[in-house]
Amino acid sequence: xxxxxxxxxxxxxxxxLWQDAIHETGLSDQDIEAWLKLPSNGRLTxxxxxxxxxxxxxxxxxxxxxxxxxxxxxxxTPDADKLQAKQLIEDMLGDDHDGIVATFNDHRL
Ligand SMILES: [Zn+2]
Numbered sequence: 068x069x070x071x072x073x074x075x076x077x078x079x080x081x082x083x084l085w086q087d088a089i090h091e092t093g094l095s096d097q098d099i100e101a102w103l104k105l106p107s108n109g110r111l112t113x114x115x116x117x118x119x120x121x122x123x124x125x126x127x128x129x130x131x132x133x134x135x136x137x138x139x140x141x142x143x144t145p146d147a148d149k150l151q152a153k154q155l156i157e158d159m160l161g162d163d164h165d166g167i168v169a170t171f172n173d174h175r176l
Pocket of ligand 1: 074076077134135136137138
């Protein structure tokens, strides 16, 4: 299922975010292998978050909440209403990533 960038609306397949986006970061194979073994709620440590930021991705609390992506125009800013709605849904659903993706889709976020 796709999730959408809060800033530019670009669709991102959530499996791509889980499995492939890490390869865009320039991290070493060793770091990537370690990352792929982490539990889903442990994948956005400051170290990995900054690697994703270098590759153009900014996430909310979870990787399902794409705040900025590599497709974003440089000067674009996130849609404030969508940003807030996504944060509320993440707060309610915690680590339930499938639930977050489904709820984002239900609300066209
Ligand atoms: Zn974007």
